Amino acid sequence: MTELNGALIGCGFFAVNQMHAWQDVAGASIVAICDRDPERLRIVGDQFGIGRRYSDAAEMFADGGFDFVDIATTVQSHRALVEMAAAHKVPAICQKPFAKTLDDAKAMVKVCAEAGLPLMVHENFRWQTPIQAVKKVLEAGTIGQPFWGRFSFRSGYDVFSGQPYLAEGERFIIEDLGIHTLDIARYILGDVAALSARTKRVNPRIKGEDVATILLDHENGATSIVDVSYASKLSTEPFPETLIELDGTEGSIRLSQGYKLEVTGKSGTEVSDVSPTLLSWASRPWHNIQESVYAIQQHWAERLAAGGETSTAGADNLKTFALVEAAYDSAASGQTVDVKAML
Ligand code: NAD
Ligand code: 89Y
Known part of the structure; x- marks a missing residue:
């Protein structure tokens, strides 16, 4: 090369x-x-x-x-x-x-x-090993046609010490973290026609919202929930894991804390470990994100050399970015927002 x-x-x-x-x-x-x-x-x-x-x-x-x-x-x-x-x-x-x-x-x-x-947005979360594993199972058809999903990121991790600006903006979790979770929902269940959202600020030391619950109507008829929080105090801190539940016509997928993947299909349930690799320069718990940074940059290098659109090209990312704006609009108005009309 x-x-x-x-x-x-x-x-x-x-x-x-x-x-x-x-x-x-x-x-x-x-x-x-x-x-x-x-x-x-x-x-x-x-x-x-x-x-x-x-x-x-x-x-x-x-x-x-x-x-x-x-x-x-x-x-x-x-x-x-x-x-x-x-x-x-x-x-x-x-x-x-x-x-x-x-x-x-x-x-x-x-x-x-x-x-x-070529223009690529560094939208790396869909490149995480566990997310790629879920996508692969779905594409194999094991659970049939997915009709419902939940994409969940709930944590109490202190992100403000490394990124102090996150405490200062009028907007926080949807724009910073939920943007990844919304992108994963699109990547797994397809583009979104409409959404409604509710937000909350729990941490009094920050300006923006740190909790959001978003209901998505996917174009293929599936319904999903994207729920994100940086105000959740849990027995084992899950940062930075995105947990996924998917129900399909023939089975189900559960990606649970500890990178555990459970796939139930016609022939029973299979459980596997889909932990990310700890790269030589990476450190826990960030290694899941760090590996996806390597993966997206390798993808860019290959596409730039060979030609062809990247997975998270600017044009693709407009559809994720519209979900962010729609979520803030919906939280402010209490109304469902027509996402397709924004694009
Ligand atoms: P940061 O503030 O630590 O770093 C930004 C740097 O850019 C600063 O050193 C600043 O001096 C420099 N800078 C800003 N404008 C400049 C300009 N016009 N010319 C030259 N230098 C300029 O921020 P960060 O925490 O590293 O975040 C950077 C971006 O990465 C943010 O958009 C954040 O959302 C994103 N981010 C992405 C992920 C991910 O997983 N994809 C994770 C964390 C942060
Ligand atoms: O900025 C955020 C991101 O993109 O991934 C995690 C993060 O660093 C804090 O929420």
């Missing part, structure tokens, strides 16, 4: 995982990094031995010499940086949440499409 050269913008908390993963990805590596915070630039540059360092993304694009850019900044800068990449004809990966608004996200997809450039 030809080696693709990448540049990474945003050397913060999560980018360290992306940098580790790029070292493992076959066919791509990072040759330049950018952060407007000199301390973060120094830390990441020194840790990963990157000589080309920039405090200004415009300067980095002007110098060029890379085949793609990996945008790992927080949401405020995503639109401007994706547009800058498109102006320089550079394919881009953009972290979630893709944009501040659905209109911004649509504009970002349009500018890259018009320039004929």
Whole structure:
């Protein structure tokens, strides 16, 4: 495979995982990094031995010499940086949440499409080993046609110490974490026609909602519940596991805490362990997410080299992002929201 050269913008908390993963990805590596915070630039540059360092993304694009850019900044800068990449004809990966608004996200997809450039959203949760295992069982037809699902992420893990900005925004769990859970629901049960949602803030030290319950009407007639919480105190902390229940015409799937997969079909029940691999640079409990970072980046490198749409292309992600906006709209109005009308 030809080696693709990448540049990474945003050397913060999560980018360290992306940098580790790029070292493992076959066919791509990072040759330049950018952060407007000199301390973060120094830390990441020194840790990963990157000589080309920039405090200004415009300067980095002007110098060029890379085949793609990996945008790992927080949401405020995503639109401007994706547009800058498109102006320089550079394919881009953009972290979630893709944009501040659905209109911004649509504009970002349009500018890259018009320039004929690949754009992938770093929507990595669907790449987790347990989620891939559920998808595989469903596709094998063991449980028949799924008619009901539950996608659940309930935790009391302190995410605020590593990501203090999560405590400060008007919006929290749907935009930050629920976005992944909604994407998994779409990935497993298909696109969504309508939804209704209820939210709550339990933790008095944060600004946004930390609990959300969302009812989805999938286009194929299935119904599902996406329930997310960072206010749940449990006997064994499940972070960062997404638990799944699926009922189908011929059987059922249960992905339960501890990465246990139970599949019931016509010939009985099979139980298996679908734990993620602990990569050399990973640490528990984040290893489930860290492995999916490697998986999505490997997928990008392969698709960029061979051509073809990525699983979480910008256009695909509009359908996940619309669910985020619809959930906030529904929680505010108390009404069911027509998701298809938003796209
Ligand atoms: P962070 O604040 O720790 O890091 C962001 C970095 O980007 C900072 O160092 C900041 O100085 C830099 N930056 C911001 N705007 C810039 C610009 N215009 N030019 C150059 N540098 C700029 O944030 P984080 O916690 O690393 O989160 C980054 C993104 O990753 C967020 O969107 C977050 O939601 C996402 N995230 C994704 C996952 C996942 O599993 N996909 C997990 C955690 C965080
Ligand atoms: O930012 C979030 C994400 O994308 O995955 C987990 C997280 O780090 C905290 O909710």
